[in-house]
Amino acid sequence: MRFTLYSRSWCHLCEDMLAALRALAHPGQAFDVEVIDVDADPVLEARFNELVPVLYGDLAEPELCHYFLDEAAVRAYVERQTALSA
Numbered sequence: 343m344r345f346t347l348y349s350r351s352w353c354h355l356c357e358d359m360l361a362a363l364r365a366l367a368h369p370g371q372a373f374d375v376e377v378i379d380v381d382a383d384p385v386l387e388a389r390f391n392e393l394v395p396v397l398y399g400d401l402a403e404p405e406l407c408h409y410f411l412d413e414a415a416v417r418a419y420v421e422r423q424t425a426l427s428a
Contacts, residue, residue: 343372343373343374343399343420343423344373344374344375344376345363345373345376345397345399346375346376346398346399346401347360347395347398348380348386348390348394348396348397348398349377349378349379349380349394349395350379350381351379351381353395355394355395355410356394356395358411359395359407359410359411360377362411363397363411363416366411366413366416366417366420371420393408399416399419399423406419
């Protein structure tokens with residue numbers, strides 16, 4: 343399962359979201375999380391600005407959540423992806 347987390351290095355909410363996301367993974371279903379620093383790209387910085395952290399599952403779909411982890415949204419995404427791969 344792959345997620346993309348738009349973050350910044352000095353953001354405690356970003357660290358909290360990443361930790362909470364990793365805590366949702368269970369044995370046999372690890373989450374691969376790509377953490378992207380928005381401050382490294384002016385386009386991303388302009389797009390997300392103070393909205394970070396922002397979590398996506400599929401980048402072609404709307405965000406799953408921002409600021410705080412929405413466990414229900416993440417679990418629903420995981421269930422959809424698991425059903426699609428079955």
